Amino acid sequence: MKRIGVLTGGGDTSALNPTIKGICLKAEELDYEVIGFIRGWAGVLDSGEYAVIKSDMIDPDLGGTILKTSRTKLGKIEGGYEQAVKNIQRLDIDGFIPIGGDDTLSVVGQLQGVRSVAITKTIDNDVGTNAPDGDVVNYEEIINYYTPGFATAAARVAEFTSMARGVRTTAYSHDRIIILEAMGMSAGWLGLAAAYGHADFIIVPEYALVMDELEQKVLERYEQNKEVIIAMSEGAVGPDGKILHEDEANVDAFGHKKLGGVAEFVAQHLKDALAEKLQTRNFNAVIPSYLWRCGAPSAVDRDNAIALGKKAVEDLDQGAGGRMACLVRKGDDLVATSVAFDTLPRKENGSLVPRKMDARFFDPEKMCITDAGVKYFEPILGPMPEARRPAKLDTKKITDA
Ligand code: F6P
Numbered sequence: 590m591k592r593i594g595v596l597t598g599g600g601d602t603s604a605l606n607p608t609i610k611g612i613c614l615k616a617e618e619l620d621y622e623v624i625g626f627i628r629g630w631a632g633v634l635d636s637g638e639y640a641v642i643k644s645d646m647i648d649p650d651l652g653g654t655i656l657k658t659s660r661t662k663l664g665k666i667e668g669g670y671e672q673a674v675k676n677i678q679r680l681d682i683d684g685f686i687p688i689g690g691d692d693t694l695s696v697v698g699q700l701q702g703v704r705s706v707a708i709t710k711t712i713d714n715d716v717g718t719n720a721p722d723g724d725v726v727n728y729e730e731i732i733n734y735y736t737p738g739f740a741t742a743a744a745r746v747a748e749f750t751s752m753a754r755g756v757r758t759t760a761y762s763h764d765r766i767i768i769l770e771a772m773g774m775s776a777g778w779l780g781l782a783a784a785y786g787h788a789d790f791i792i793v794p795e796y797a798l799v800m801d802e803l804e805q806k807v808l809e810r811y812e813q814n815k816e817v818i819i820a821m822s823e824g825a826v827g828p829d830g831k832i833l834h835e836d837e838a839n840v841d842a843f844g845h846k847k848l849g850g851v852a853e854f855v856a857q858h859l860k861d862a863l864a865e866k867l868q869t870r871n872f873n874a875v876i877p878s879y880l881w882r883c884g885a886p887s888a889v890d891r892d893n894a895i896a897l898g899k900k901a902v903e904d905l906d907q908g909a910g911g912r913m914a915c916l917v918r919k920g921d922d923l924v925a926t927s928v929a930f931d932t933l934p935r936k937e938n939g940s941l942v943p944r945k946m947d948a949r950f951f952d953p954e955k956m957c958i959t960d961a962g963v964k965y966f967e968p969i970l971g972p973m974p975e976a977r978r979p980a981k982l983d984t985k986k987i988t989d990a
Contacts, residue, residue, distance in 0.1 A: 593621045593905060594682040595642075597654040598629030598661070598693035602710050602738025603886035604894040605654035606647055608688055611898020613644035619906050624680055629659040629689070630696060633673040634666065639680070649891050652741075652884045660842040663696050670699045677703050684905030686898075690736070691716050691941040694913070697930065698939060704910035706901040706927065709733055710894075712742035712882050714778035715943040717915065718933065726949055726961050732932060733915035733944075734923055737897060740890035740969045742881045743782035746771050747970060749877060750786025750820055752977040756875055757787070760816040761979065765871040766807060766859060768819045770852035772881050774845070775824040775832070777946035779881065783820030784958035785966060787976040792821035792855075795946050796953040797828045803855075804862050806956065811867050821855060823848040852876050889969060896925035923968050 593616050597605050609625070616623045625642040626632025632639055647655055663669030677685060677700070685703050687693055690711035697705050709716040717733025720726045728734075749755040749769065756767050769788070773779035777793025784791060789810050792798050803819070810817045825833050832846075834854050839847035852874035860872035886894065893916055901914040904927050912927045934942040950962030958966075963973055 591621045591683045592624055592681055593684050593686060593902060594624045594626060594677055594680065595656070595686045595688065596626040596629055596632050597656050597658045597710070598687060598689035599658060599711065600660075600690070600882060601653050601658050602712050602882055603652040603741040603884060604710055604737035604890045605656075605658075605688060606651050607649035607886055607891040607894035608708055608710065608737060608898045609642065609655060610644060610647045610649040611895035612686055612902055613642060613647060613898075614895070615899040615902035617644055619902065621683075621902070621906075624682060625656045628657045628661070629693065630661040630663050630669075630673065631659045632656075633676050634661075634669065635672050635676065637676065649895060650885050652882075652886065660692070662692070662842045664699070665842060670701075674700050674703055684902075684910070686901045686905070691943055695940040704905065706904045706909060707913045707930065708897050708901050709736045709913065709915065710738045711736045712738045712779060713773045713776050713943075714739040715774065715776040715945070716933070716941060717944050719944060719947045726947070726964070728918045728965065731918060732928055733913070734918050735916060735969055737890055737894040738882070739778065740893070741884075741887045742772070742779055743785075743966070744887045744970055745881055746779055746782040746820070747785030749875075750783040750788050750818060751974075752787070753974075755786055757816075757818060760818055763871055764815045764869060765873050766811060766817045766819070766856075766869070768821060768852040768856045768859075768872075768874050770849070770874065770876045771820060771822050772849075772878070773822045773824060774848065774943070775945075776943060777822045777951065780820050780822035781946055781950060781958055781962060782966065782970070784962065785970050785973060786820075788818045788820040788957075790817070790819045790956040791951070791958070792819065792825050792956065793946055793951055794822050794824040794826050794832075795948060796951065797830065798825050798833065798855075799828055800858060800862075803956075804859065807859060808863060808866065811863075819855070821852060823851055825851055849876065849878060893923055893925065900925040900927060918968060921968060
């Protein structure tokens with residue numbers, strides 16, 4: 590029996606198990622056995638572990654990854670690539686499917702003699718390319734329309750922002766100014782999804798945050814509404830282009846400094862600047878962190894991930910290699926296809942260039958999404974929902990009674 594190898598690397602997402610499910614379903618149909626390597630690239634090293642997996646073991650509605658994951662970087666391990674190739678070949682693997690983000694996928698080209706079709710995943714949505722420049726966005730030319738896992742995390746950002754299910758209720762009830770922090774590294778995709786939860790303002794890393802401008806906006810909006818919700822990406826930068834808040838001492842195996850916590854910094858700054866003027870100390874940072882990545886996938890994410898898993902196996906079965914299974918948009922639908930791995934831009938050191946949020950999707954003046962941005966999200970999140978609000982009260986002063 591022929592064999593397919595699979596691993597999941599980098600941060601977990603809600604769409605990993607459905608991707609693996611799709612791989613197993615198609616593999617069984619085409620008579621392949623699936624070998625799952627445990628804990629990402631660590632699984633293919635001499636100290637690694639693996640297991641035979643079958644479709645009925647995998648619940649596609651369960652978040653995380655049955656195969657576990659890690660941020661192991663083969664290039665940083667003495668003889669890492671050689672061990673990986675040797676072990677993959679020793680298990681008689683005919684085709685290999687690494688599921689990962691930019692770092693995990695950057696490794697693939699280094700595995701000489703291993704035929705691979707990669708599948709992306711990351712809540713950051715930063716693997717792929719944007720539609721070509723121009724006034725009109727041709728959505729059908731986006732390569733890897735979204736990275737599996739992003740759809741669920743984006744839905745959660747929208748939900749956590751909203752009055753229907755999120756922080757807007759406490760912002761209204763307590764007259765709060767809330768700074769809700771999204772993950773996403775140096776890409777603003779996830780922060781932008783807060784538009785679907787009707788955030789007042791959004792801060793993305795693609796546009797520098799000018800504090801005076803934000804203060805002015807918050808001042809005006811609070812005087813008008815007595816509540817403000819600012820959604821901000823963890824990788825937000827200042828006018829000098831530097832990330833506002835990162836942990837210098839905490840670096841992962843891929844060399845990224847740990848982000849997270851910038852909302853606290855901005856909340857404190859706004860409090861210092863505006864507490865007196867606005868007569869409130871309710872400047873609150875909310876940092877859901879791993880809650881963005883946890884739990885069950887959305888139906889859109891689950892179904893697309895299953896389709897991508899199947900597509901990767903089909904490609905391998907047809908003898909393809911050096912490819913990436915990805916989503917493209919056809920009209921209002923997303924379909925699973927694949928492209929040559931070389932289609933993606935790379936840096937000089939061979940690593941992939943992370944995809945930034947498309948500048949046409951964000952209005953930096955108003956700090957909000959554009960119509961083109963809403964159109965981008967439609968196949969992922971559906972139509973923009975109405976903002977729910979409590980009934981407006983006709984309040985009168987006691988002293989006027
Ligand atoms: O890359 C995915 C991501 O969730 C980022 O958005 C976030 O900055 C990072 O991973 C967190 O890394 P870790 O899982 O190592 O804490």
